[in-house]
Amino acid sequence: MMRRGFLISKKAQEPEVTTIKRANSREEPIRLALEKPGSWPTNVLATNSNCVQFISLLKVTKRSSSLSTGGATTPDGPTHIVTTLPPLNNNEPNTQCLLLQGTKQVILSTPGFPKPLPPPPASPAFRLGPSPGKGMGLFSTRQIKQGEIILWERPLLIMASGIPIAFPASFSEAQRAQHALNDLEFYMETAVSRMKPDRRAAFMGLHNCHKKDGSGPLMGRVRTNGISPASQTKTEVDVKMADHSVVSEHISRLNHSCSPNTQPRFDFATFAHQLYAVRDIAEGEELTLQYVDILVNKTERAENLKPYAVVCTCTACTENPRESDKRRSAIASFMPSVPVWAVNRQLSDDWLIKKSLQILEFIEKEKVEHVAMYNNATATVMDAYICLGDRQNASKWAAKVMIRHRWAEEYKRVEEFLDPDSPAYVQHPLWRLRVDENPTNAKGAMYKLMAEACGPGGVSTMSNGMGLFTFAQGQEIPPETLKKVLAMVKQGK
Ligand SMILES: C[S@@+](CC[C@H](N)C(=O)[O-])C[C@H]1O[C@@H](n2cnc3c(N)ncnc32)[C@H](O)[C@@H]1O
Incomplete structure (x- = not known):
C-alpha cells in the first residue's frame, strides 16, 4: 500500500508527539555524517575519512542535564548520513537524502543502479493547476490508459523517519515534541541547503499544512508532502526504505482521494518515482493519490486524514458511505x-x-x-x-x-x-x-x-x-x- 510517509502513524496523528521514535531506552542521539555534495565516495559508511564534516548531534540527554554541543572526535561511526543520490554527472536532477547508516550501501547494490532517467516526453501528461477547495493539484493533459506511467520523477528529498532524539528526563511530552521538531528542522536545514537553487525553490514552493504545531518551515513541508517509497515487492532495498519520506516537486502536488486514479511506485535503479494510471483517465481529470489506507471505513479515514488537514468530499465519503464501507471491508x-x-x-x-x-x-x-x-x-x-x-x-x-x-x-x-x-x-x-x-x-x-x-x-x-x-x-x-x-x-x- 502506498501511503504518506511516517506521518500517518498513530503518533503522527497526535501533534504533541508526532514523528518521534525513541532510539532505545538509553536515548542515544544520532551522529550525522555529511558527504560532500557531488562527491561519490563508495565506502562513506565504513569510514569517516570521506566526510566533509562529522558532527555528533549530542543535545541534552537523560543522563546529562547540561547541553553538550558535540564535536568531530566521537569514537563511534555515524548513525545517519546526509548524501546526494544518484551519482550521475549529467544534467539530471538529484536527491538530497538523510539516511540511516547502511541504507546507502543497499541502494548502491540495487541491480542497474544508477540508471539514467528516461528522456522526458515532448509534452507532459500532467499539468499543475488550482483544484477548488484543495489548493493546487495535478491534472491530466490528455487521455491516459490504465497502466501507463504518467510521470517519472526523481525526488527532491528523502528522509529517514524514526530519527532518535534525546531528551532530558524532566521534559514534558509537549517539550519533547517541540525539542524533536527543532532537531529535525536542523537536520532538514543541512539537507535542503545542499539543493541546487531551482530544486530548493521547488521544495520551498510546496504546500505546508503544519504551520501552527511547532514544525519549522522545512519539517512542515516534509510532513505535508512526504510519501513512503515502499513498494509491494519486498526486496532488501524496499524493506530498508519503507520507513522513509519522499518529497517530490510534482508527485507531492497530488491531492488525496479515497478512490485515487494513480499509484506511485519507487524504482530504485533510476532512483525515481513512477506514477501509474490505475484506470483509464480522461483529459482534464484531476490526478489523485491515497494519503491513508482507504479500505478502512469512512470514519476511520476521516480521522487518519486529520494530520493532512483534509476533509474528504469524494464520492465514497459522501454518497451512501455505508454501502461503500461494506464493499471496502469485503x-x-x-x-x-x-x-x-x-x-x-x-x-x-x-x-x-x-x-x-x-x-x-x-x-x-x-x-x-x-x-x-x-x-x-x-x-x-x-x-x-x-x-x-x-x-x-x-x-x-x-x-x-x-x-x-x-x-x-x-x-x-x-x-x-x-x-x-x-x-x-x-x-x-x-x-x-x-x-x-x-x-x-x-x-x-x-x-x-x-x-x-x-x-x-x-x-x-x-x-x-x-x-x-x-x-x-x-x-x-x-x-x-x-x-x-x-x-x-x-x-x-
Ligand atoms: C501534499 S499537499 C497536496 C498539494 C496541495 N494541494 C498544494 O497546493 O500544493 C497536501 C495538502 O493539500 C490539501 N489537500 C489534499 N487533498 C485534499 C482533499 N481531498 N481535500 C481538501 N484538501 C486537500 C490539504 O491542504 C493538504 O494538506
Missing part, C-alpha cells in the same frame, strides 16, 4: 487460497472464480484499482483457470495481470502465460491441480497429499477465500498417505 478481508480451493471437493469448480470476480466488481465500483488486491484477485482468476487446465481463459486473465501488476505486486513471468499453447502451463505448480487425480507437479502433489492426510472434513475454505488444512485431535494419518509423504520428503520435494 475487499480488505479477501484472502484467496487457490491450492486449498483446488483440493477442496466440497466447493464447485467455479467457486473461487466467482468470489474473485465479485471482489473485482467491488474494486471497480469503489474505484480502488490501486490496491494490491486488484492484481491479486485478477491473478487468482488466472491461477484458478490454470488449476482447471483451461489455457484459453488463463491466457486472457494473464493479459489483465500483465497490466495490473505494474503498480502492484509482481506476478513472476506472467508474460509466459499470454500464449495458451505456451509450455509454461505444464510447468506451473498449480497446473490441472483441480482436475487431475495424480498431479505430476511436485507442489500440486503435495497439496493433494495434505488434503488426503487431513481427510474430507479437514479441508476448509472460509467465505473470504482463506483456506485451511486442519487435523482433528488424535486423528491418524492413513499409513499409505504417510508413506507417500515420506517418499516425497526423501526425494527432496
Whole structure:
C-alpha cells in the first residue's frame, strides 16, 4: 500500500508527539555524517575519512542535564548520513537524502543502479493547476490508459523517519515534541541547503499544512508532502526504505482521494518515482493519490486524514458511505487460497472464480484499482483457470495481470502465460491441480497429499477465500498417505 510517509502513524496523528521514535531506552542521539555534495565516495559508511564534516548531534540527554554541543572526535561511526543520490554527472536532477547508516550501501547494490532517467516526453501528461477547495493539484493533459506511467520523477528529498532524539528526563511530552521538531528542522536545514537553487525553490514552493504545531518551515513541508517509497515487492532495498519520506516537486502536488486514479511506485535503479494510471483517465481529470489506507471505513479515514488537514468530499465519503464501507471491508478481508480451493471437493469448480470476480466488481465500483488486491484477485482468476487446465481463459486473465501488476505486486513471468499453447502451463505448480487425480507437479502433489492426510472434513475454505488444512485431535494419518509423504520428503520435494 502506498501511503504518506511516517506521518500517518498513530503518533503522527497526535501533534504533541508526532514523528518521534525513541532510539532505545538509553536515548542515544544520532551522529550525522555529511558527504560532500557531488562527491561519490563508495565506502562513506565504513569510514569517516570521506566526510566533509562529522558532527555528533549530542543535545541534552537523560543522563546529562547540561547541553553538550558535540564535536568531530566521537569514537563511534555515524548513525545517519546526509548524501546526494544518484551519482550521475549529467544534467539530471538529484536527491538530497538523510539516511540511516547502511541504507546507502543497499541502494548502491540495487541491480542497474544508477540508471539514467528516461528522456522526458515532448509534452507532459500532467499539468499543475488550482483544484477548488484543495489548493493546487495535478491534472491530466490528455487521455491516459490504465497502466501507463504518467510521470517519472526523481525526488527532491528523502528522509529517514524514526530519527532518535534525546531528551532530558524532566521534559514534558509537549517539550519533547517541540525539542524533536527543532532537531529535525536542523537536520532538514543541512539537507535542503545542499539543493541546487531551482530544486530548493521547488521544495520551498510546496504546500505546508503544519504551520501552527511547532514544525519549522522545512519539517512542515516534509510532513505535508512526504510519501513512503515502499513498494509491494519486498526486496532488501524496499524493506530498508519503507520507513522513509519522499518529497517530490510534482508527485507531492497530488491531492488525496479515497478512490485515487494513480499509484506511485519507487524504482530504485533510476532512483525515481513512477506514477501509474490505475484506470483509464480522461483529459482534464484531476490526478489523485491515497494519503491513508482507504479500505478502512469512512470514519476511520476521516480521522487518519486529520494530520493532512483534509476533509474528504469524494464520492465514497459522501454518497451512501455505508454501502461503500461494506464493499471496502469485503475487499480488505479477501484472502484467496487457490491450492486449498483446488483440493477442496466440497466447493464447485467455479467457486473461487466467482468470489474473485465479485471482489473485482467491488474494486471497480469503489474505484480502488490501486490496491494490491486488484492484481491479486485478477491473478487468482488466472491461477484458478490454470488449476482447471483451461489455457484459453488463463491466457486472457494473464493479459489483465500483465497490466495490473505494474503498480502492484509482481506476478513472476506472467508474460509466459499470454500464449495458451505456451509450455509454461505444464510447468506451473498449480497446473490441472483441480482436475487431475495424480498431479505430476511436485507442489500440486503435495497439496493433494495434505488434503488426503487431513481427510474430507479437514479441508476448509472460509467465505473470504482463506483456506485451511486442519487435523482433528488424535486423528491418524492413513499409513499409505504417510508413506507417500515420506517418499516425497526423501526425494527432496
Ligand atoms: C501534499 S499537499 C497536496 C498539494 C496541495 N494541494 C498544494 O497546493 O500544493 C497536501 C495538502 O493539500 C490539501 N489537500 C489534499 N487533498 C485534499 C482533499 N481531498 N481535500 C481538501 N484538501 C486537500 C490539504 O491542504 C493538504 O494538506
